[in-house]
Amino acid sequence: MGRFEIVVGDITASDAEAIVNAANESLLGGGGVDGAIHRAAGPELLEECRKLRGCPTGQARLTGGYRLRAKYVIHTVGPVYRDGAHGEAAALASCYRASLETAEARGIREVDFPSISTGVFHYPVAQAAAVAEKAIMEFLRAHPAMRRVRMVCHDEAAARVYRQTYNQLYAGEKEQRL
Numbered sequence: 001m002g003r004f005e006i007v008v009g010d011i012t013a014s015d016a017e018a019i020v021n022a023a024n025e026s027l028l029g030g031g032g033v034d035g036a037i038h039r040a041a042g043p044e045l046l047e048e049c050r051k052l053r054g055c056p057t058g059q060a061r062l063t064g065g066y067r068l069r070a071k072y073v074i075h076t077v078g079p080v081y082r083d084g085a086h087g088e089a090a091a092l093a094s095c096y097r098a099s100l101e102t103a104e105a106r107g108i109r110e111v112d113f114p115s116i117s118t119g120v121f122h123y124p125v126a127q128a129a130a131v132a133e134k135a136i137m138e139f140l141r142a143h144p145a146m147r148r149v150r151m152v153c154h155d156e157a158a159a160r161v162y163r164q165t166y167n168q169l170y171a172g173e174k175e176q177r178l
């Protein structure tokens with residue numbers, strides 16, 4: 001895998017320079033990983049988010065990390081999955097690309113992602129994994145300065161899907177350093 005890793009854990013405990021939040025367009029918090037990140041970061045995170053006045057689906061916004069170990073939080077808004085025929089894959093790919101571009105622009109070299117849209121937004125994990133891994137691997141090829149990107153799955157079941165998907169997509173490239 002080289003610079004891309006799949007791990008199981010709680011992203012709020014991540015020591016990466018930046019963690020990505022699976023937010024909604026209001027950026028005012030919610031449940032799932034959004035709620036967990038806001039709880040761990042403390043009230044200053046919401047205060048900063050308020051000033052951003054929202055974020056459209058597929059885009060990303062940068063804030064401080066406050067009480068988190070991560071120095072930054074990159075908030076991105078994934079698509080709500082309907083049936084796969086309403087631009088969901090393009091919007092999800094845009095979340096990963098925009099988050100990595102936002103990190104790169106700030107000189108951030110380590111980014112941890114949650115499995116965007118696969119909870120409340122109902123994106124099937126296997127389909128989301130293929131979109132996520134293609135976007136991440138494409139970015140890593142084009143940006144040698146990015147040191148590490150991790151997919152932080154909340155449970156082993158999700159990690160298994162991400163690993164299986166990765167192997168299906170990139171098995172032949174194992175020997176190539178990325």
Ligand code: APR
Nearest residue numbers: 010011022024030031032033034115117118119120121154
């Ligand atoms: N660490 C890592 N992953 C987590 C954590 C955590 N602490 N908590 C939840 N997850 C995982 C979920 O298991 C799921 O696989 O994050 C993934 C994304 O799920 P959601 O958090 O539900 O996010 P999403 O599906 O993108 O829906 C976003 O939910 O919480 C609200 O405000 C948010 O409206 C927005 C919507």
